[in-house]
Amino acid sequence: xxxxxxxxxxxxxxxxxxxxxxxxxxxxxxxxxxxxxxxxxxxxxxxxxxxxxxxxxxxxxxxxxxxxxxxxxxxxxxxxxxxxxxxxxxxxxxxxxxxxxxxxxxxxxxxxxxxxxxxxxxxxxxxxxxxxxxxxxxxxxxxxxxxxxxxxxxxxxxxxxxxxxxxxxxxxxxxxxxxxxxxxxxxxxxxxxxxxxxxxxxxxxxxxxxxxxxxxxxxxxxxxxxxxxxxxxxxxxxxxxxxxxxxxxxxxxxxxxxxxxxxxxxxxxxxxxxxxxxxxxxxxxxxxxxxxxxxxxxxxxxxxxxxxxxxxxxxxxxx
Numbered sequence: 001x002x003x004x005x006x007x008x009x010x011x012x013x014x015x016x017x018x019x020x021x022x023x024x025x026x027x028x029x030x031x032x033x034x035x036x037x038x039x040x041x042x043x044x045x046x047x048x049x050x051x052x053x054x055x056x057x058x059x060x061x062x063x064x065x066x067x068x069x070x071x072x073x074x075x076x077x078x079x080x081x082x083x084x085x086x087x088x089x090x091x092x093x094x095x096x097x098x099x100x101x102x103x104x105x106x107x108x109x110x111x112x113x114x115x116x117x118x119x120x121x122x123x124x125x126x127x128x129x130x131x132x133x134x135x136x137x138x139x140x141x142x143x144x145x146x147x148x149x150x151x152x153x154x155x156x157x158x159x160x161x162x163x164x165x166x167x168x169x170x171x172x173x174x175x176x177x178x179x180x181x182x183x184x185x186x187x188x189x190x191x192x193x194x195x196x197x198x199x200x201x202x203x204x205x206x207x208x209x210x211x212x213x214x215x216x217x218x219x220x221x222x223x224x225x226x227x228x229x230x231x232x233x234x235x236x237x238x239x240x241x242x243x244x245x246x247x248x249x250x251x252x253x254x255x256x257x258x259x260x261x262x263x264x265x266x267x268x269x270x271x272x273x274x275x276x277x278x279x280x281x282x283x284x285x286x287x288x289x290x291x292x293x294x295x296x297x298x299x300x301x302x303x304x305x306x307x308x309x310x311x312x313x314x315x316x317x318x319x
Contacts, residue, residue, distance in 0.1 A: 008148045009155070014129050015060065018147040019045050021129055021136045023053050027063050027120040029074065030054060054120060062129070066121035068111045072099045074119055083114060135162040144192055145169055167196065183282070184223040187216035191251065198254070203262025204272060210255055211276040213248075218292055219282040220245040227284065234318060237286060240304065240311035245286055252299055266297070286314045 007017045016024075022045075030037070034051070041047040057063045072080060073095075080098040081091040089105055091098070102111060122130070130137075139150045144166055153165045170193050177186035194209035220237045236244045259269045270293055278289050287295065291310050298307050 009152050012151070012155075014125075016062075016129060018136055018151045019047065020053065020057060021133050022140055022147060023047075023050070023057060024062060024122060024126045024130055025137045027054060027057070027122060027126075028066075028070065029119070031117045031119050032065055033117075057126075058120070062123055062126040063120045064123055065118045067118070068108060068115050069099060069103065070119045070121045071115035071117050072102065072111075074117075075115070135166070139166070142192075142195075144196075163196075163200075167193075170196070181225060181283075182223040183216060183219070183221045183225055187213055190216070194254070198258055198261075201261070203258050203264065206258050207255065207262070207264065207269065207272050208276045210251065210258070211273045212280060213251055214255070214273070214296060215277050215280045215292065216282065217247045217251065218245055218287055218295060219284060220286045221282050221284050225283050230284075230318075233284075234315070237318075238311055238315040240308045243311060247295065247299055252296070255296070256300060270297075286318065 007019065009018070011017050012021075026038075030050070032051075032054075037050045041050050047053060054063060058065070077095045077098060080095065080102065083102060083106075084091045084098060087102075087106055089101055093101070133151075133154075135150050135154065136147050139145055139147055149169075150162065150166065153169065154160075154162055157165060170189055173189045174186060177183070177189060190209060191213045194206050194213060197206035197209055220233060236242075240246075255269075258264075259266075264272070273293055273296065274289060277292055287310070291314065294310060295307060298310075
């Protein structure tokens, strides 16, 4: 394997490194002649030659070169429907049905001309690996930790659900950031935890966790905060129109989306937010709990006049 990738752990019982497991999950997108790959292979994992890794996985029985069906699988449903129309065939149905219709009604020779590329396909052995290690792809896409880190955690705690291990990792992360006074990073971990809960459809728990993110967004406190520099910070906190202490738009969007998913009305949503925010403390607090609740719902309606008044009150109080 021609690569500069250096793993911090040894191969697993399949003889695979975490990055090779990740490659298996992407392999169906790649052909034997491909020269351009996603940038993360190089900058995140140091894979300078993905082709070499793909060939190695094929040599070891995890991949094979597919034929026309695999090539069609990579196509969009729209492009497959265009081919069906050319042959006067029906274009309704799911993608798998479109592929089956082409295979049943068009000669393999013609299809090879239309879909000449040979894409990699996973063998049963590869599918088994991916079914055993769904956490590799998860942490790659969501980014709570490195793929070597999660693999090491799983190996150290056999039988423990991998999502429980990630949750424990989040909690350790919080302790590290709190001890260092990196409240911006602390807030980011809370946001990741909220999304993690939402993935499990635990909407109320996710909202409670997100209320902490809102609290930190509106606290005016970031990484390395020090009260010695309050006179500097205040310039970036007020007025509302220029303030850095506002709720991130994506956070508000998640809040109301999750409330909708969990059938949480405004009254209950307010109660959930208040129950958690009243218990929170920060090195500095710009707004009262009631003001934070007002800000949340005023941001939804984009009532900048009312928001400006709250920020003016907070500025006077801070001065």
